Amino acid sequence: MRQTELDTEVPRREENLQLNTRQRQALDAILASLRASRYRQLLLHGVTGSGKTEVYMQAIQEVVSYGRQAIVLVPEISLTPQTKSRFRARFDSVAVLHSHLSDVERHWHWERIAAGEIQVVVGARSAVFAPTPHLGLIVIDEEHETSFKQDSAPRYHAREVARYRAECEQVPLVLGSATPALESWHAALTGEAELIELPDRVMNLPMPAVQTIDLRLSAGRRLDRGAISRQLYLAMRDTLNDGGQVILLLNRRGFSTHIQCPSCGHAVRCPRCEIDLTYHKQDVTAICHHCDFTQPAPNHCEKCNFAGIRYTGIGTQRLEAEVRARFAGHTCLRMDTDTMKKPGSHEAALDKFRDGQIDILLGTQMIAKGLDFPNVMLVGVVNADMALHLPDFRAAERTFQLVTQVAGRTGRGARGGRVLVQTFEPDNPAIQAAIRHDYGLFAAGELPLRESLHYPPFASMVRFVIRGPSEPQTLAFADDLLQRLQDQVELLGDEHARVLGPAPAPIPKTHDLYRFNIQCHATDGAALREAVRRATRRLAASDEIAWIADVDPVNML
Numbered sequence: 001m002r003q004t005e006l007d008t009e010v011p012r013r014e015e016n017l018q019l020n021t022r023q024r025q026a027l028d029a030i031l032a033s034l035r036a037s038r039y040r041q042l043l044l045h046g047v048t049g050s051g052k053t054e055v056y057m058q059a060i061q062e063v064v065s066y067g068r069q070a071i072v073l074v075p076e077i078s079l080t081p082q083t084k085s086r087f088r089a090r091f092d093s094v095a096v097l098h099s100h101l102s103d104v105e106r107h108w109h110w111e112r113i114a115a116g117e118i119q120v121v122v123g124a125r126s127a128v129f130a131p132t133p134h135l136g137l138i139v140i141d142e143e144h145e146t147s148f149k150q151d152s153a154p155r156y157h158a159r160e161v162a163r164y165r166a167e168c169e170q171v172p173l174v175l176g177s178a179t180p181a182l183e184s185w186h187a188a189l190t191g192e193a194e195l196i197e198l199p200d201r202v203m204n205l206p207m208p209a210v211q212t213i214d215l216r217l218s219a220g221r222r223l224d225r226g227a228i229s230r231q232l233y234l235a236m237r238d239t240l241n242d243g244g245q246v247i248l249l250l251n252r253r254g255f256s257t258h259i260q261c262p263s264c265g266h267a268v269r270c271p272r273c274e275i276d277l278t279y280h281k282q283d284v285t286a287i288c289h290h291c292d293f294t295q296p297a298p299n300h301c302e303k304c305n306f307a308g309i310r311y312t313g314i315g316t317q318r319l320e321a322e323v324r325a326r327f328a329g330h331t332c333l334r335m336d337t338d339t340m341k342k343p344g345s346h347e348a349a350l351d352k353f354r355d356g357q358i359d360i361l362l363g364t365q366m367i368a369k370g371l372d373f374p375n376v377m378l379v380g381v382v383n384a385d386m387a388l389h390l391p392d393f394r395a396a397e398r399t400f401q402l403v404t405q406v407a408g409r410t411g412r413g414a415r416g417g418r419v420l421v422q423t424f425e426p427d428n429p430a431i432q433a434a435i436r437h438d439y440g441l442f443a444a445g446e447l448p449l450r451e452s453l454h455y456p457p458f459a460s461m462v463r464f465v466i467r468g469p470s471e472p473q474t475l476a477f478a479d480d481l482l483q484r485l486q487d488q489v490e491l492l493g494d495e496h497a498r499v500l501g502p503a504p505a506p507i508p509k510t511h512d513l514y515r516f517n518i519q520c521h522a523t524d525g526a527a528l529r530e531a532v533r534r535a536t537r538r539l540a541a542s543d544e545i546a547w548i549a550d551v552d553p554v555n556m557l
Contacts, residue, residue: 016061017054026196030059033172034137041163043188044176046198047207047437048408049372052176053083055198056139057090059174064091064119068136072122073158075145075369082350082372083141087122097123097130100343125150125158128165135169138162142369143175143184144401149554157552159184178408178439179401182450185443186457201412208379208411210419210435212426215383226322227314232380232420233326240330240359244377244415248362249406250319251386253336254278257313259286261301268298273510279311280338281321291511319362319382327360335363368406374413379406384423384431391506392556393455396430400442403434454496456552460525462532463553464518465505468545471514477545478502478516484539485520488531497522506557513546525552 019027026044033040046052060070074083087094095109095118112118114131121130125148128138140148140159148158159175166173175184175193188195201207213231227250228236236246256279259268268277270288277286279297286297300307320334333349340346346366352358354373361367381403388399403421410417423431433442451458464481468474478501485499501518508515522528532549541547 016058017051019054019058020051020200020202022198022200023051023055023202026055026198027058029194029196030055030137030172030174031062034059034062037170039167039170039172041166041173041175041187041193042196043180043184043193044174044196044198045180045185045188045439046176046178047201048178048405049201049205049412050178050198051202052198053086053141054202056141056174056176057086059137060091060120060139063136066136068134069113069116069118069132070120070137070139071127071130071132071135071162072120073125073127073138073140073148073162074122075142075147076124076366084122087120091119093118094120094122095130097121097127099124125156128158128161135165136171137174138166138171139174139176141176144177144179144181145369146398146554151550151555153548155548155550157554160552179404180439182397182443182447183457185439186447205411205414206416207437208407208417208419210407210421210437212431212435213420213422214426215422215424226326227319227382228322228326228380229422232382232422235378235418235420236327236360236380239378240327242377243375244417245353245356245358245373245375246360246378246380247367247371247376247406247409248319248323248360248380248382249365249368249402250314250316250362250382251364251402252313252315252383253289253317253338253364254287254315255281255317255321256311257315258311259298260310260312261304261306262308262310263306264301264304266301266303268302272512274508275510278315281317282338290507314383316363323360323362330359331357332360332362333358335361335367337364337366339363340366365402365406368402368409371409372412373409375415376410376412377415377417379410379417379419381406381419381421381423384421384434385425388425388428388430390557393450393453394554394556396428396446397442399428400430400434400439403431404437404439407434407437454498454521454523459496459521459523460528461552462520462528463550463556464501464520464547465550466502466516466518466545466547467513468542469513470544473542474514474516474545475502477541477547478518481535481539481547482518484535485518485532488535489520489522489528492522492524492527492531494522494524494527497528 044052063070084096116133121127150156162173187193213229218229239246258276259279270293272293273288273290277288279286284297285294287294298309316334316336323332353361384403407419429445466478482502489497489499499520502516505515505517
């Protein structure tokens, strides 16, 4: 039971930090709802580094003083070791629930929570179900994160479960983020939630200066052959010479993302999925990042036998190789799911970075979350366009959130910091809003577009994914389902209600199964869900055909 004991020990007692005026107003708003013993949803919108966590802490202290319990949800507990440490230092009994707990440890925590012995439950989305008998407050930190939605059965969004639970138990629900989900922002604008703003960083530290680097210029002149442009290279050199640390974000794993024969044009693709294989240099393998199919990396074309196979596209492995070659005198660490497989590896890596043993930290989106290192003086976004053109109506929102969040990792110390964003679309509204740290600007441009297309938050949505080994049979089943859905949705009498599809999914084949999508939209979510229930009540599929219904999906691929 050693790990369980570690999860509840108190390494030291941490005192309350002095709140500034804005933080005090935010705390007072939470406490007003708490003392009235009534449900209220509060959106705490604070820029990165504005002290949202300290507001949570002091609100929870009052909850605990009443003999009640708090649930704090964080996106991925393994990615937020600093959050764990702060809660353990502030409260006497904290249960930290994470995926690395054994069944025995999880059961032990569950029993202590149910007995009322735990003051604060900290964990990922499933912690929303913790059996707290004296619940007084629910907090969802970084509430915009997609990891709060579970994509496998049972499909649920922790934010919606928390809202229902808080309403049932008449306790406040606090949603915190520098880049709220547009659904939460719209709820605040329409009065369903109370908006609390923290527009400034603590100690009046300035937001970091953000500058875009137009990759079209260097590509046209062939000035930069690697992932790091000349401007970014010079900024990294100056920062490192000044004793500062650097973070580089590239949200794509592997060494090369595309393997193709320049002679006949054949691209190496997964035999089970209709996507390209990614080259991983360390293992000399080509891997499918969807089904994990793996084969030796080819040294010649399997179609025409041409020996000059070409590896193109940039992943974190290639970026690491370039950094090590160009900054040979400095230490570098890569953080992605390939390097952070062992339990505790993420925390150990961040400890090295915090202690100054690592000069350059590079990786995927996991390095954009919850890190607070005052010596980080430069953040480089290697390619801000990675998610911008995905076939997902949230693509612009995800891009804005990622760039804004990683930009917030710098400028947290007295020495300040800056951010360089490499992009082929510097004038894109999402990029422009991100470099200005202006969530309101982004939302003002994106919400009218969502409304015109009748997408969330202006409508509820149900996405069907139909899968099968035979493309014609799968499509035939999808057509039958489409007719059933249309018949029921028409009965809603909603002029905006519609059923779209069936159409091949953005990834049309994976795990040897063909995939088709159907989308249902309607203004009234409850009515839409009931229509879907009626349409699928006696729906029979062959053993080879599978289908799922995902209510208000966050993943459209």
